Amino acid sequence: MRKEEEIIGHGTWYDKIAAEIIERERKLGRSLDVINVESGVAASGIPHIGSFSEVTRNYAVSLAIKEQGYETRFILFSDNKDGLRSVPAGMPDSLKKYLG
Template identity: 80%
Template sequence: MGNMAAGSDSKIIGHGTWYDKMALKIVEREHRLGRSLDVIRVESGVAASGIPHIGSLSEVTRNYAVSLAIKELGYKSEFIVFSDNRDGLRSVPAGLPKSLEEHLGKPVTDIPDPFECHSSYGDHMVYLLLDALDKIGIEYRFMSAAEAYKRGLLNDEIRDILLNSTRVGKIIYEETGQEKYLET
């Protein structure tokens, strides 16, 4: 901890940062689009396919900072951690049992937990990250892709993307340079 003398001229660090600017952009966009500002949701998608690392934590903390900045602007904000736990296992992470190779390509929620302490491999990996978030005091609502799909929460969005696949592919290309979603 730094030594800060009582009554020093030190300024509070935080106001005017990139996340404050992003929060303001989000509020302005939502207002311009005529959307409700009752609750502004900020979401962080987290992988469930491997052991969480500094990048995983960084992704979540950046988005959490934006959610806090929205609150500082006087709006209610909800921070959601969304587990991409229907993703397929693409490779076996270093240090994990080679027996996982037989499950390559399967959704991580359909793979047994090799440590036998969670209902699936995906649940085990997500637990590790959520445990870290709890320990550092990040407040969030957890959502799982498996549960969202089961409850049909994304049906409208999936339908819209499929009905507009050509347009969506062009937008992805313009934003990322990825050509794989362009029709040929």
């Protein structure tokens, strides 16, 4: 007979990750007053589904932590120090002087 697994939150992967984060922070003795969830994107290049999914996944975990009764702070940062390797399509060639 198979043991029934506990359903956490809505039963999604991000609910499970949220529960693991909360348990880890508790075991480490860290404050659970506010749990920070961070995500970042690079400013260079064309935005794509990969950079969108990075933000979406972390935001989903942040919401799941909140639904489990903890305050969260979702921090999104943009790495604007990432040097351009080439001028993006549709942008003027005058930007070449800013490469590197």
